Amino acid sequence: MPDRGARLRPDPPGRPRAAGGRLPARAGPDEGTTPVGAAVAELRGVGVAYGGRPVLADVDLRIEPGELLAIVGPSGAGKSTLLRVLASLREADSGQVLRPEAGGGSTRVVFQAPHLLPWRSVSGNVRIGLEYRANGGHRRRGRADANAQVATALDELGIADLANRRPGQLSGGQAQRVAVARAVVANPSLLLLDEPFGALDPLTRADAQEWLRGVRERLGIAMLLITHDLEEALYLGDRVGLLHAAPGPLEFLDSPVHERADLADGTARAALLHRFTSSGESSDLDSSAVGPGSLAEPEPAGASRRQLLTVGGAATLLAVPAVAAGVAHAREVPADAGDDAPGADPAEVATLRIGYLPITDASPLLLAHADGDFASRGIDVPEPTLFRGWAPLVEALQGGQVDIVHLLMPLAIQLRYGAGVPVKVLGWNHTNGSALAVAHDVDDLADLAGTTFAVPGWYSVHNVVFQKMLRDAGLEPVIDTEPGPGTVQLVVLPPADMPTALEAGTVSGYIVAEPFCAVAEVQGIGKILRFTGDVWKDHACCVTVVHERLVTERPDVAARALEAIVAAQLRIRDDRHTAAVGLSEGGYLPQPLPAIDLTLTEEQDPAYVTSGAVQHPEWESHRIDFQPYPFPGYTAELVDAMRETTVDDSLDWLDAVETGDVHADLVATDLNLAAIESVGGLAAFGVGPDRVEVIAP
Secondary structure (H helix, E strand, C coil): CCCCCCCCCCCCCCCCCCCCCCCCCCCHHHCCCCCCCCCCEEEEEEEEEECCEEEEEEEEEEECCCCEEEEECCCCCCHHHHHHHHCCCCCCCEEEEECHHHHCCCEEEECCCCCCCCCCCHHHHHHHHHHHHHHCCCCCCCHHHHHHHHHHHHHHCCCHHHCCCCHHHCCHHHHHHHHHHHHHCCCCCEEEEECCCCCCCHHHHHHHHHHHHHHHHHHCCEEEEEECCHHHHHHHCCEEEECCCCCCCCEECCCHHHHHHHHHCHHHHHHHHHHHHCCCCCCCCCCCCCCCCCCCCCCCCCCCHHHHHHHCHHHHCCCCCCCHHHHCCCCCCCCCCCCCCCCCCCCCCEECCEEECCCHHHHHHHHHHHCCCCHHHCEECCCCEECCCHHHHHHHHHCCCCCEEEEEHHHHHHHHHCCCCCEEEEEECCEECEEEEECCCCCCHHHHCCCEEEECCCCCHHHHHHHHHHHHCCCEEECCCCCCCCEEEEEECCHHHHHHHHHHCCCCEEEEECCHHHHHHHCCCCEEEEEHHHCECCCECEEEEEEHHHHHHCHHHHHHHHHHHHHHHHHHHHCHHHHHHHHHHCCCCCCCHHHHHHHHCCCCCCHHHHHCCCCCHHHCCCCEECCCCCCHHHHHHHHHHHHCCCCCCCCHHHHHCCHHHHHHHHECHHHHHHHHHCCCCHHHHCCCCCCCCCECC
């Protein structure tokens, strides 16, 4: 256990701060004084292990009053664990941890997801930062006093104009600003930021970084920033430290300000990148392709940082080898872009914008764009926009930045009935297409007991199927609880982070869409334990989703778009290798072509039957297949399965959902059947109108 004897005290209430004013003076428990030369927080020789696997080892750091210390490193290197130790959310197994609380100070945390209460205004959400203190037994402030302090904080942080908005009316960047305001309103001694801008698109992220710099200058709060992005760390941090995938001491830049200036020199940029990846780990900092704005290339003359982050920031989105062309798709689409092409008759030409994650689930949308299926039907589709995670993709759809996306089927259900977002499913994007990728020493589900396992989202078929498998094996899925005998701890990771986490040993495996499981195979990181299509026969994972207003206000456009996607699905089935080449060479998917090709292959390797990855060869299921018809029985089975699936959220909203009513309400059935008829009907895909769901964990 760490030594609790030391006393660290926060900055005095009247400590001078940079121009711009300060929040009201501390009251109650946050009052205190930091002795000259004392750190706000400190780790001395700290080590942490999960399930016998070391995550942190011999870590030393000091956070000085008023500084911003940035910690960067690949997924699985222990960055979030370090933050949890400082936040007292996880005890260290060895070493000393000195926190502000020992001297009467306080620590606040801002996570990647803002976690705002949808029924409260922005002011109400920020006021929670004061209410938590009251609920903890501290002196209660009067409501008027608390409201005044919140108003002052919002004004000082430059977001007073958002005070009366609800979270659903905020962009991703605005929501994260509110989360920061909620954390700093009570004047903490230390602010911990865990990938606070990781879910934002590059341009929004650049704006948020500029805003955070201003907050730090005005408030003078000591901050620790966890990030994957080396450029972000260099730009924001007074000091920058690296955690390597192989546990060991922190490595610090000797002169970050000087080296930050040197980034304009391509040689210095390349040398710095090499220094941060020289340990040999595969990391988010490693970019095998040198593209505009990457750390290995000089900045173009006259280029602004905001312009560079549009492309350069996108280079850090994926933890697998990337092709340069893939970077160009991670760009912002103007929210006010018109629905129709300029000067065109809306009945003849329409504009739709595609948003997608870099997974093979998106293949029909991407290849319908690449091969002109949209264009031939009078639909102008700009370059599709790549998103790193599901949350920003959903926000972009809800906010009108994109018009048509692929979404996890359970997520579409949760959005419509749990979150009240009026989405509509046009059809299935694909069937199967996911697997369990595990470490080489995992030969059976029983080997996962006592380990941590990654899923891409709580509302995913992956989470549903994996929990079915665990229960069938006599294992219990747990969340926010350390795993032990008979339990498996589930964590959510972005798909792009999963291979790196598996390689680092942070997780024992992951279940996710392809080609991230194929990546584990072709890069030798892990192996396939089981294909999800061998557990739930020909299940849907991602579906084509639009905002309901497209279906109700512009049904002709929705119909033409769906016809284009259906045509692309047939073409993929006819020539899978050509589809893989198109996704890779077209720059849509950044993973290596062998991984994409392996995912789309027509015939599965018989070795999968021998290994047990395929236990039902008689099903003759493809690793991934494509057909658009949404079977009503599947929707009903999925809704019921969601009721018994553990998620880090309340499922009370499902109590009001009638299983048998979901399909007709959620799916645009008439448009779907018409689109299928346009290419020859269900027979063209080898299916009929009815089927019985087959599940065999």
